[in-house]
Amino acid sequence: MGIDVKRIRRDFPILSARMNGKPLVYLDNAATSQKPRQVIEAIYKYYTQYNANIHRGIYAIAEKATQAYTDSKAKVAKHINASSIEEIVYTRNTTEAINLAALTWGEANIKKGDRILISEMEHHSNMVPWQLLSMKKGAKLDYIKLDSSNSELDMQSLGEQLEKKPKLVAITHVSNVLGTINDVKEIAKMAHKHGAKVLVDGAQSAPHMKVDVKDIDADFFALSAHKMLGPTGIGVLYAKRDILEHMEPLIGGGDMISTVDFYSCTWNSLPWKFEAGTSNIADAIGFGPAIDYLDRVGMGSIRQHEEKLTKYALESLEDMKNVKVFGLGKENLKKRGAVISFGIKGVHAHDIAQVFDSEGIAIRAGHHCAMPLVTQRLGESALARMSFYLYNEEKEVDKAVQAIEKVKKIFRID
Amino acid sequence: MDMYAEEIISHYEHPHNKGKIENASASMHEHNMVCGDDITVYVKIKGNKVDDIKFDGSGCAISTASASMLTDFAKGKSISELEKMGVSDMIGLIGVDPGPARLHCATISLKALKEALFMYAHKEPDAKTRSL
Numbered sequence: 001m002g003i004d005v006k007r008i009r010r011d012f013p014i015l016s017a018r019m020n021g022k023p024l025v026y027l028d029n030a031a032t033s034q035k036p037r038q039v040i041e042a043i044y045k046y047y048t049q050y051n052a053n054i055h056r057g058i059y060a061i062a063e064k065a066t067q068a069y070t071d072s073k074a075k076v077a078k079h080i081n082a083s084s085i086e087e088i089v090y091t092r093n094t095t096e097a098i099n100l101a102a103l104t105w106g107e108a109n110i111k112k113g114d115r116i117l118i119s120e121m122e123h124h125s126n127m128v129p130w131q132l133l134s135m136k137k138g139a140k141l142d143y144i145k146l147d148s149s150n151s152e153l154d155m156q157s158l159g160e161q162l163e164k165k166p167k168l169v170a171i172t173h174v175s176n177v178l179g180t181i182n183d184v185k186e187i188a189k190m191a192h193k194h195g196a197k198v199l200v201d202g203a204q205s206a207p208h209m210k211v212d213v214k215d216i217d218a219d220f221f222a223l224s225a226h227k228m229l230g231p232t233g234i235g236v237l238y239a240k241r242d243i244l245e246h247m248e249p250l251i252g253g254g255d256m257i258s259t260v261d262f263y264s265c266t267w268n269s270l271p272w273k274f275e276a277g278t279s280n281i282a283d284a285i286g287f288g289p290a291i292d293y294l295d296r297v298g299m300g301s302i303r304q305h306e307e308k309l310t311k312y313a314l315e316s317l318e319d320m321k322n323v324k325v326f327g328l329g330k331e332n333l334k335k336r337g338a339v340i341s342f343g344i345k346g347v348h349a350h351d352i353a354q355v356f357d358s359e360g361i362a363i364r365a366g367h368h369c370a371m372p373l374v375t376q377r378l379g380e381s382a383l384a385r386m387s388f389y390l391y392n393e394e395k396e397v398d399k400a401v402q403a404i405e406k407v408k409k410i411f412r413i414d
Numbered sequence: 415m416d417m418y419a420e421e422i423i424s425h426y427e428h429p430h431n432k433g434k435i436e437n438a439s440a441s442m443h444e445h446n447m448v449c450g451d452d453i454t455v456y457v458k459i460k461g462n463k464v465d466d467i468k469f470d471g472s473g474c475a476i477s478t479a480s481a482s483m484l485t486d487f488a489k490g491k492s493i494s495e496l497e498k499m500g501v502s503d504m505i506g507l508i509g510v511d512p513g514p515a516r517l518h519c520a521t522i523s524l525k526a527l528k529e530a531l532f533m534y535a536h537k538e539p540d541a542k543t544r545s546l
Binding site for chain 2: 098347348349350351354355358364365367376382410411412
């Protein structure tokens with residue numbers, strides 16, 4: 001069942017915009033996705049028709065706003081197969097979700113001498129919070145190494161590290177640099193066998209494939225709405241109910257309490273005890289139709305479409321002289337997301353991105369917030385990256401290939 | 415496209431004044447987190463003038479070509495003259511305006527040079543230099 005890309009594209013107003021006089025070709029979806037009009041209109045409708053604070057007002061539009069906010073959580077819960085909205089805490093983004101886990105669960109459970117295990121392919125968002133926590137607690141941070149291909153995790157290294165009995169394994173589901181899809185279900189199984197809790201950074205997986213937190217058996221799962229057709233400013237920390245029950249709140253204030261007297265208070269029920277103060281109501285409401293959109297197209301179909309595009313792009317790039325592609329090859333498509341990092345010999349990634357920009361093509365260049373992976377493991381100062389989504393087409397890949405030819409021409413490279 | 419004018423590409427391919435100066439009067443390292451541009455500028459001062467200047471490191475075409483042209487320009491110039499330089503001087507020197515996203519590529523070598531000169535004078539860099 002292929003997806004109707006032409007029809008999908010009509011739902012995204014920005015896709016008919018131009019950049020530098022050329023039709024916009026948006027290939028930076030790993031950074032943020034574009035938004036369908038259903039999402040934009042939902043936010044507009046909230047502000048123009050029922051803007052009110054939630055969980056407070058005894059009047060119709062406040063009730064409607066509260067309902068819409070809660071509905072959005074219910075959609076997320078169903079989408080990732082959480083048990084209920086009690087397990088869905090809204091944050092600003094994936095980074096804040098991971099920090100929330102580190103600052104609450106980590107604060108209470110990580111002690112001096114404990115070990116935290118992460119991997120060499122983590123984004124800074126799933127590395128720095130654990131560095132901070134380890135420094136504060138005197139805990140030890142260990143790394144699952146990359147294998148010799150520099151594309152996949154070395155499962156033997158994982159096994160060895162688990163023998164050291166880490167309290168937590170925090171791992172990315174899909175690498176934002178390599179595109180590698182980690183077998184988080186197997187990793188969680190192994191980690192649990194050794195008594196560790198498991199946090200999955202789903203920033204790059206939730207937008208592109210079916211995520212089932214129960215099937216993975218993740219204790220924590222973090223994602224960002226803005227990478228999955230939703231607005232910026234909304235992220236999710238999923239955690240198993242019994243873990244959240246035992247976690248202390250991070251921020252105190254309105255809405256997160258049940259009762260307050262002058263010297264003490266009791267916490268509100270889940271998930272509200274983690275959402276102090278007025279929430280980002282408009283964007284939470286906008287996230288609802290984004291989930292609806294993804295569900296309507298179907299995560300399986302989206303994944304299939306991206307796999308096809310990735311294959312097409314890898315085949316287009318493989319014969320290009322002086323072009324190096326990172327990550328797994330086309331024979332491993334099942335283990336690869338729609339993220340293609342590449343370099344052109346003798347040309348800095350920023351110059352590549354600049355030439356692409358002049359052709360109306362948006363790609364990312366830099367260390368992709370994964371400095372240790374890019375500079376120490378891959379040995380590059382910066383990489384160019386194209387990343388696809390449900391609205392991208394093969395002809396856009398063709399334009400990217402033409403832009404590479406243009407870069408080579410400007411820089412006089414074969 | 416203008417940004418990759420022949421002169422820029424030519425300086426990028428064959429940068430002038432590339433390397434280190436042993437016994438430099440001052441040197442300063444600058445690194446740009448966003449790009450990964452990495453540059454060290456070495457100056458040798460005689461009297462009140464730049465007697466010799468070199469740069470080392472790695473970066474994009476804009477940052478490399480800018481450093482190449484700036485080091486050509488700075489040779490023989492007085493410290494006070496170079497200390498006055500700002501963004502517009504740099505754009506004038508390289509002949510292209512790289513736009514807001516790439517401006518730091520064009521100015522990273524100037525920042526390192528000016529900081530080295532401040533260091534030589536035992537002064538803290540001024541706000542104009544810090545904001546480059």
